[in-house]
Amino acid sequence: MSTLNLKNRLVHIVGVSAVAILMSTNSFAAEVNSSIFQDTVTVVEQNIAKASQELLTNAKQEFILSLQTQIAEQVFDMSSEAQTETITQQATQRSLVTAAGQK
Numbered sequence: 001m002s003t004l005n006l007k008n009r010l011v012h013i014v015g016v017s018a019v020a021i022l023m024s025t026n027s028f029a030a031e032v033n034s035s036i037f038q039d040t041v042t043v044v045e046q047n048i049a050k051a052s053q054e055l056l057t058n059a060k061q062e063f064i065l066s067l068q069t070q071i072a073e074q075v076f077d078m079s080s081e082a083q084t085e086t087i088t089q090q091a092t093q094r095s096l097v098t099a100a101g102q103k
Helices: 002-027 034-102
Strands: none
């Protein structure tokens, strides 16, 4: 869910940045001031880089949590199977002892 939020945030930042670029190019169409344009592009690049880094960090965390959950489920399943086998073996041994005692 948070990955979707970060994607939406990235899209929003790109949209706002595009509007800012359009406004600056339209405002200075007659006299293009390359340093202001370059500053705007730099800010856009920084915003995109920051949002991308947050997206990657969040994706890594979600991946690790998913792996941990899968491992925990497998360990639980193995533990449950071992307990079931132990109970079955004990019941079988009791049945054999009971049957041997009746003879």
